[in-house]
Amino acid sequence: MKTETKRKGASKQGAAKGRKDAGANGANGVTSSPSTAADGELICTTETTLGAEQLLELYRYLLLTRLVEERLVNLYRQTKVVGGVFRSLGQEATAVGTCYALESRDFIAPLIRDLGAVLVKGIRPREIFAQYMAKAWGPSEGRDLNIHFGNMEKGFIGPISHLGDMIPVMTGIALGARMQQKEIVALAYIGDGGMSTGAFHEGLNFAAVQRLPVIIIAEHNWYAYSTPTRLQTAVENLADKAAGYGIPGHIVDGNDIIACYEVTKRAADYARSGGGAVLIEAKTYRRKGHAEHDDQRYISAEELEMWEKRDPVDRFTRHLLTQEIATQAQLDAIVADVQREIDEDVAWAEESPMPDAEKVAYGVFDNSIVPPAFRPKIFGDK
Amino acid sequence: MSTATKKEHKSNRPARGGVATFIEAIRQGIWEEMERDPTVFVIGEDVGAYGGAFKVTDGLLDEFGEGRVIDTPISEAAIVGAACGAALMGMRPVAEFQFIDFISPGFDMLTNYAAKCRYRWGAGLPTVFRGPCGAGVHSGPFHSVNAEAFFLNTAGLKIVEPSTAYDAKGLIKAAIRDPDPVLYFEHKKLYRLPRLREELPEDDYIVEIGKARTARAGRDLSIITFGAQVLNALDAAAELEREGLDVEVIDLRTLAPMDKEAILASVKKTNKVLILHEAARTGGIGGEIAATIAEEAFEWLDAPVVRVASIDTPVPYSPPLEEYHLPQIKDVLEAARKLAAY
Ligand SMILES: Cc1ncc(C[n+]2csc(CCOP(=O)(O)OP(=O)(O)O)c2C)c(N)n1
Numbered sequence: 001m002k003t004e005t006k007r008k009g010a011s012k013q014g015a016a017k018g019r020k021d022a023g024a025n026g027a028n029g030v031t032s033s034p035s036t037a038a039d040g041e042l043i044c045t046t047e048t049t050l051g052a053e054q055l056l057e058l059y060r061y062l063l064l065t066r067l068v069e070e071r072l073v074n075l076y077r078q079t080k081v082v083g084g085v086f087r088s089l090g091q092e093a094t095a096v097g098t099c100y101a102l103e104s105r106d107f108i109a110p111l112i113r114d115l116g117a118v119l120v121k122g123i124r125p126r127e128i129f130a131q132y133m134a135k136a137w138g139p140s141e142g143r144d145l146n147i148h149f150g151n152m153e154k155g156f157i158g159p160i161s162h163l164g165d166m167i168p169v170m171t172g173i174a175l176g177a178r179m180q181q182k183e184i185v186a187l188a189y190i191g192d193g194g195m196s197t198g199a200f201h202e203g204l205n206f207a208a209v210q211r212l213p214v215i216i217i218a219e220h221n222w223y224a225y226s227t228p229t230r231l232q233t234a235v236e237n238l239a240d241k242a243a244g245y246g247i248p249g250h251i252v253d254g255n256d257i258i259a260c261y262e263v264t265k266r267a268a269d270y271a272r273s274g275g276g277a278v279l280i281e282a283k284t285y286r287r288k289g290h291a292e293h294d295d296q297r298y299i300s301a302e303e304l305e306m307w308e309k310r311d312p313v314d315r316f317t318r319h320l321l322t323q324e325i326a327t328q329a330q331l332d333a334i335v336a337d338v339q340r341e342i343d344e345d346v347a348w349a350e351e352s353p354m355p356d357a358e359k360v361a362y363g364v365f366d367n368s369i370v371p372p373a374f375r376p377k378i379f380g381d382k
Numbered sequence: 383m384s385t386a387t388k389k390e391h392k393s394n395r396p397a398r399g400g401v402a403t404f405i406e407a408i409r410q411g412i413w414e415e416m417e418r419d420p421t422v423f424v425i426g427e428d429v430g431a432y433g434g435a436f437k438v439t440d441g442l443l444d445e446f447g448e449g450r451v452i453d454t455p456i457s458e459a460a461i462v463g464a465a466c467g468a469a470l471m472g473m474r475p476v477a478e479f480q481f482i483d484f485i486s487p488g489f490d491m492l493t494n495y496a497a498k499c500r501y502r503w504g505a506g507l508p509t510v511f512r513g514p515c516g517a518g519v520h521s522g523p524f525h526s527v528n529a530e531a532f533f534l535n536t537a538g539l540k541i542v543e544p545s546t547a548y549d550a551k552g553l554i555k556a557a558i559r560d561p562d563p564v565l566y567f568e569h570k571k572l573y574r575l576p577r578l579r580e581e582l583p584e585d586d587y588i589v590e591i592g593k594a595r596t597a598r599a600g601r602d603l604s605i606i607t608f609g610a611q612v613l614n615a616l617d618a619a620a621e622l623e624r625e626g627l628d629v630e631v632i633d634l635r636t637l638a639p640m641d642k643e644a645i646l647a648s649v650k651k652t653n654k655v656l657i658l659h660e661a662a663r664t665g666g667i668g669g670e671i672a673a674t675i676a677e678e679a680f681e682w683l684d685a686p687v688v689r690v691a692s693i694d695t696p697v698p699y700s701p702p703l704e705e706y707h708l709p710q711i712k713d714v715l716e717a718a719r720k721l722a723a724y
């Protein structure tokens with residue numbers, strides 16, 4: 001099933017010649033062959049320790065992620081979102097499934113597309129909406145965008161834009177915890193693109209030599225903005241890079257939410273019990289552009305269609321129904337509940353005022369030691 | 383829900399001259415230099431098929447092919463280092479940072495390798511490092527930086543930042559032809575600003591690096607500025623004219639090496655100076671300009687030199703916060719009135 005991207009001149013791709021595009025060795029070719037229902041349609045792995053109640057909780061988080069993003073797009077179109085919206089459509093199972101495997105004491109550093117992980121960590125949609133709308137009640141009080149904030153109690157270390165930078169930071173989280181005899185796991189997300197940075201390499205190398213409980217989730221969604229993976233790395237699988245650090249590497253079908261959970265659970269047990277760092281590659285696909293403004297001119301319709309068929313929400317829904325874990329009525333009730341929560345939280349965020357202008361001057365340093373950075377006086381001012 | 387959106391796309395060669403926006407002027411400049419000189423090439427993240435995050439390099443891939451329009455991994459250190467190496471071999475790279483904020487992973491390569499090559503062993507590096515800078519579009523702390531002061535203290539790097547379409551084209555061409563590393567900063571607010579559309583000459587031209595321009599002549603006080611703040615300065619000057627104040631606006635265009643002559647000539651003419659820049663005030667380029675004036679034209683001053691700049695915080699996201707953070711026209715007006723009355 002070789003899919004050609006239609007990019008003009010792609011065949012002249014020098015060093016990249018003959019390498020594969022998204023889906024040619026896609027999610028389903030690599031791990032053990034995926035589970036299917038009686039009609040041949042994809043479902044999730046049936047090998048799991050998760051009970052029905054947990055599976056339904058997982059379903060709720062997956063839907064919450066998708067529907068929060070859909071609402072963000074609506075708000076964006078109404079110009080209520082001030083910055084951009086970066087969708088995780090088609091890859092939500094990776095963030096939700098992997099994060100669900102952690103304990104509440106564990107820490108994550110998500111990327112912009114890991115809203116699902118942030119929600120699993122207990123951040124409420126209202127905080128996300130207020131943050132996107134640059135409102136005063138948002139967790140950064142209007143100072144930063146999207147999921148660029150943090151919550152130490154919930155084990156959420158907010159990212160910065162600079163890709164790769166969170167890997168050394170999460171190494172430090174694990175180091176600091178170990179120095180205090182805390183048995184936590186530090187899990188960081190990174191993209192196929194972000195793995196090319198020096199910071200990624202330096203941080204993971206340090207974690208590896210220190211045998212720190214750092215888990216890297218390499219989200220292989222085939223594009224970094226417009227750049228395909230074949231121009232990002234010469235290895236076949238991102239997990240192959242693990243060998244270079246002397247740590248175990250695993251590949252998982254990133255659209256199989258249960259498989260994502262299982263592989264991360266095992267990695268967390270291994271890391272927590274002293275095994276050290278682990279690299280997990282989740283093969284998935286970014287079905288939207290880099291952000292809402294991106295026309296995806298570099299992507300072929302065939303490729304998109306193929307991945308639409310592998311939609312993680314459809315797939316998990318089918319799993320729950322065909323495996324008789326839930327009835328349609330139960331799932332409908334979850335969707336209704338999620339919608340209600342979103343409606344409430346959007347209303348809350350809309351009610352929030354914009355931040356007070358002068359607030360910007362506070363908190364660069366500890367203001368009890370260094371005064372706030374107010375606009376400087378020009379001579380003659382009192 | 384179908385997401386299949388593949389569009390037929392073809393970006394045409396830009397006109398030679400004609401009415402152009404700021405961004406179109408940069409694109410014309412790069413395009414013409416690539417036509418003129420086969421050693422010129424473009425390197426950066428998403429500069430090829432996508433045409434760059436802001437589309438500065440749109441169409442170059444179709445015209446010049448993948449050999450000369452190179453999409454890189456996300457690695458600014460590799461972009462800068464490889465540009466330097468290729469330059470040593472006689473090529474002329476034009477490297478793009480997706481946002482100038484992401485120059486930071488390339489900082490080591492720029493300040494230690496690029497800046498010092500000629501000085502250490504006579505190896506000039508004809509390289510251009512360009513990208514969108516600046517705030518005011520609600521992009522928050524990591525997509526808004528003005529980075530000139532990070533580099534001003536490193537000998538060996540030229541820094542330019544145009545404020546008109548004419549200069550944007552003339553300076554990118556000059557930067558590409560320059561024998562040394564040039565940082566070329568483009569304020570993203572200017573890219574498609576209708577106000578900056580202007581008729582460009584059909585003929586080849588450059589704007590000399592190291593030369594400021596008088597954006598508006600005046601006698602009562604000088605505003606020394608550059609980049610997008612030139613527009614604020616001109617707007618303030620127009621308002622002050624109604625109050626009977628005749629304001630001169632100097633657009634530096636090149637920040638390193640700075641056009642001291644132009645600055646000092648204006649000081650000697652108006653005797654009062656307001657320095658305006660968008661980067662935070664402390665450690666900003668304004669301090670350097672003020673010190674130069676104090677050292678070399680103290681006796682010409684009728685008032686203290688005044689700086690108007692951003693306050694010393696990161697650039698915040700939310701509009702009211704960002705507005706407070708950034709210098710506004712009203713801040714310029716207030717400072718100018720006090721200066722005039724001094
Ligand atoms: C150091 C650095 N350089 C450039 C950028 C600009 N940028 C933002 S996202 C992105 C692509 C990221 O791709 P990937 O890591 O695969 O993550 P994905 O968007 O696919 O989730 C780029 C180049 C950045 N954020 N950081």
Ligand SMILES: [Mg+2]
Pocket residue numbers: 191192193219220221222223224225
């Ligand atoms: Mg990616």
